[in-house]
Amino acid sequence: xxxxxxxLAGLFLPLFPFSMVFNALFNRVKHVVLRCFLLIGWPxxxxxxxxxxxxxxxxWIITWALVTSLFYAFRMLTLRDVGQWNSFLATSVWAMxxxxxxxxxxxxHHIYTFGVTAPLVLLALLSAGLEKRxxxxxxxxxxxxxxxxxxxxxxxxxxxxxxxxxxxxxxxFIMLKLILDTSVTMPVATVVLLTIWLLWSWAGVRLLQGLxxxxxxxxxADDFNLxxxxxxxxxxxxxxxxxxxxxxxLL
Amino acid sequence: xxxKLILLIILLPVLSALLMHxxxxxxxxxxxxxxxxxxxxxxLFSGVLxxxxxxxxxxxxxxxxxPWTILxxxxxxxxxALVISLISLIVHIYSLRYMAEESxxxxxxxxxxxxxxxxxxxxAAGDMISLIIAWHFVGVFLYFLLxxxxxxxxxxxxxxxxxxxxxxxDLPLVFAAxxxxxxxxxxxxxxxxxxxxxxxxxxxxxxxxxxxxIGILLALAAFAxxxxxxxxxxxxxxxxxxxxxxxxxxxxxxxxxxxxxNRFAPIFANTSDVLQWVFxxxxxxxxxxxxxxxxxxxxxxxxxxSTMGQMGFMIMECGIGAFSLAIYHxxxxxxxxxxxxxxxxxxxxxxxxxxxxxxxxxxxxxxxKRPAITRKPWLLMAAFTLSVPLVVLILSHSFVSxxxxxxxxxxxxxFFGWITGAQLIFATYRTxxxxxxxxxxxxxxxxxxVIIGYIFISHAFNVYLYPDTALREKLIAAASIDKIRFDxxxxxxxxxxxxxxxxxxxTERNRNGKHPKYTGRLWTMFxxxxxREFYLTDLYSLLSRTILSSANKLNVWLRWN
Numbered sequence: 001x002x003x004x005x006x007x008l009a010g011l012f013l014p015l016f017p018f019s020m021v022f023n024a025l026f027n028r029v030k031h032v033v034l035r036c037f038l039l040i041g042w043p044x045x046x047x048x049x050x051x052x053x054x055x056x057x058x059x060w061i062i063t064w065a066l067v068t069s070l071f072y073a074f075r076m077l078t079l080r081d082v083g084q085w086n087s088f089l090a091t092s093v094w095a096m097x098x099x100x101x102x103x104x105x106x107x108x109h110h111i112y113t114f115g116v117t118a119p120l121v122l123l124a125l126l127s128a129g130l131e132k133r134x135x136x137x138x139x140x141x142x143x144x145x146x147x148x149x150x151x152x153x154x155x156x157x158x159x160x161x162x163x164x165x166x167x168x169x170x171x172x173f174i175m176l177k178l179i180l181d182t183s184v185t186m187p188v189a190t191v192v193l194l195t196i197w198l199l200w201s202w203a204g205v206r207l208l209q210g211l212x213x214x215x216x217x218x219x220x221a222d223d224f225n226l227x228x229x230x231x232x233x234x235x236x237x238x239x240x241x242x243x244x245x246x247x248x249x250l251l
Numbered sequence: 252x253x254x255k256l257i258l259l260i261i262l263l264p265v266l267s268a269l270l271m272h273x274x275x276x277x278x279x280x281x282x283x284x285x286x287x288x289x290x291x292x293x294x295l296f297s298g299v300l301x302x303x304x305x306x307x308x309x310x311x312x313x314x315x316x317x318p319w320t321i322l323x324x325x326x327x328x329x330x331x332a333l334v335i336s337l338i339s340l341i342v343h344i345y346s347l348r349y350m351a352e353e354s355x356x357x358x359x360x361x362x363x364x365x366x367x368x369x370x371x372x373x374x375a376a377g378d379m380i381s382l383i384i385a386w387h388f389v390g391v392f393l394y395f396l397l398x399x400x401x402x403x404x405x406x407x408x409x410x411x412x413x414x415x416x417x418x419x420x421d422l423p424l425v426f427a428a429x430x431x432x433x434x435x436x437x438x439x440x441x442x443x444x445x446x447x448x449x450x451x452x453x454x455x456x457x458x459x460x461x462x463x464x465i466g467i468l469l470a471l472a473a474f475a476x477x478x479x480x481x482x483x484x485x486x487x488x489x490x491x492x493x494x495x496x497x498x499x500x501x502x503x504x505x506x507x508x509x510x511x512x513n514r515f516a517p518i519f520a521n522t523s524d525v526l527q528w529v530f531x532x533x534x535x536x537x538x539x540x541x542x543x544x545x546x547x548x549x550x551x552x553x554x555x556x557s558t559m560g561q562m563g564f565m566i567m568e569c570g571i572g573a574f575s576l577a578i579y580h581x582x583x584x585x586x587x588x589x590x591x592x593x594x595x596x597x598x599x600x601x602x603x604x605x606x607x608x609x610x611x612x613x614x615x616x617x618x619x620k621r622p623a624i625t626r627k628p629w630l631l632m633a634a635f636t637l638s639v640p641l642v643v644l645i646l647s648h649s650f651v652s653x654x655x656x657x658x659x660x661x662x663x664x665x666f667f668g669w670i671t672g673a674q675l676i677f678a679t680y681r682t683x684x685x686x687x688x689x690x691x692x693x694x695x696x697x698x699x700x701v702i703i704g705y706i707f708i709s710h711a712f713n714v715y716l717y718p719d720t721a722l723r724e725k726l727i728a729a730a731s732i733d734k735i736r737f738d739x740x741x742x743x744x745x746x747x748x749x750x751x752x753x754x755x756x757x758t759e760r761n762r763n764g765k766h767p768k769y770t771g772r773l774w775t776m777f778x779x780x781x782x783r784e785f786y787l788t789d790l791y792s793l794l795s796r797t798i799l800s801s802a803n804k805l806n807v808w809l810r811w812n
Contacts, residue, residue: 020809020812023811023812024812027811027812074798074802074805075802075805075806075809076802077798077799077802078799078802078803078806079806079811084811144401144402146355146401147354147401147402157395161391166387166391167383167384167387167388168384172384176380176383176425176429179425179426179429180429180432180433183426183429183430183433184430184433184456187457190426190429194422194425194426197418197422198415198418198419198422201414201415201418202415202418205394205411205414205415206411209404209407209408209411212401213398213401213402213403213404213407214401214402214404215402247319247380248317
């Protein structure tokens, strides 16, 4: 019975091929608010199921989770749709959370999950912003955002950096925690985690380059007004501070 | 007071970046002066710290803000902080006018300040987490600095190469950090070094002594940062970025590998085989960088490969246990390479204005690769070459240390001094000058000054950076190899130089004759190989395309879910 519950949790802390359900659902849902709710709520259901089973997660599931995370990080490399990129990164990040299930209580686990998911929520909002301005959130389609809508591009850059676990954001400290936990007992897992981190960076940079680089796109796209810009900046600063705060418990 | 000064050195560039971003709208382009003022203050404060350190008032000051935010100012970090802030100050001042016509003027200075702050944090980091954070940020800010012109996809393409190589280098550093934490239960570097010093072999990991594994991981991180062979391809190609960024990168950022190895000297002192491998990688990089530099026809790319060769030399110095010499080398290289990059623009500019290229022998030899018509006597030049090591050995024996001959590292270094000297004399031999003896005299004199300077300054750096004699001796011992291998190495180097002179003699004798068919073909193949940069960039591009194509096929097969 616990194994069935764990498999059910594999739908929400996605394990391939169950992960395809979340990705199909995320692509089907077009409304930005629903997408944000999906991102915020989905992994927490999985966590609740895991903690309700009250059993240790077997090694084969940990291995499965790592492979899933690596698989989606690898597949992210060629994605051009920002929304799809976001859902693949979410899959890759959440699959990793299986590694932390043994030594955390549920409330801390929820906080960490929220920490790594928050940049993805911001990216979903920005993705919707791109669709509103250009009709699609797609790389190499218009480009040149750094010149045409510089404030938006600046925020987009920082949000993507936060999503790929750049230092001071929560993702960075959680990656460190995972690497710390596996370094001696499962060195192969550490190498896989480091590879996943590298693939995220690669995919993130490809996404950025396809959006911000190039001559300014034609047409009158509105940039962020000051209020929107500062809202994002404050959110990112809070996220960064929460990353530093979380590090106190992690490291 | 001292703690505030130390904090200010790092915080000033961050504050300046923040202020510039906020005041850009009001102050316009004048906002960049805030940045220059902040870096000037950082440089001044670093200078004060160095003065205090030299006068013995400041010894290994550390400020602990949290368990993973420790700033550690010892001789190494104080010296490096001054070097970084001074180079950054020059780059800032240069950029005030150089970047005036460019879009994103304020953004450029913001990024430059953040890069300086990251570099300062990197050298002052007293714990592994701060070091990783600074190490990571240097790569990220370099990416955006190289892509300052957002209209230029090529600049971003090559900036990506640098970023991904740096990320590859970040990962072993992270691995090393967590292994150290697992073993010693702290992120603090001074505590780790102290515990390691007390019991070097107390911990092992994966069946190997811990220092050995950590040494390998740190060396890998240093190789990626300092463009060592197989991880070097990003360096010569990142020339589409602004010239001040190239200057900062070549003068300050790529040197980080040498700094990292020096920072972890107490760990390397307890390794057995790592430094030998470091030497080999540095040696290969020095040779390949220098060879590739010779076939470039683009001044900036040529400088890029020159940097690779110099970094190889720096890493090699670490490999022979001459850690402080590597620091001297990186400072000297930073100064001269920074100057070359900052003047490259005006050289190109004046060449565009005036196409009357200097038609002297030096130009036709260096730029057009045409050999000079007249040569100096072969025997005379060979005699000079052979006398160089003798002179150097006598000087070092007399003025530095009586047991200099007994140190393997010193001997290897002298041999490389010999190679450098031979290279210089080769060049002199192949050029033509109206006053032969004057040219020969200047060449020999400059070479001797360089070598003597090198020996004396390295001695001074050694005393300042590594006052602990035991550590210095441990480093030399860790870098030593057994006598047979050492003798073989010395014999090989000697043979290479002698063969070099024989080839020069043979070429001189057959100057007007044709090469035999097989040597001509071999030479063409070799030339093709080096002009294609050993096909490494092609190989990496192919690898990258294969990875992307596989990812794409998987996505199509799984219907993008």
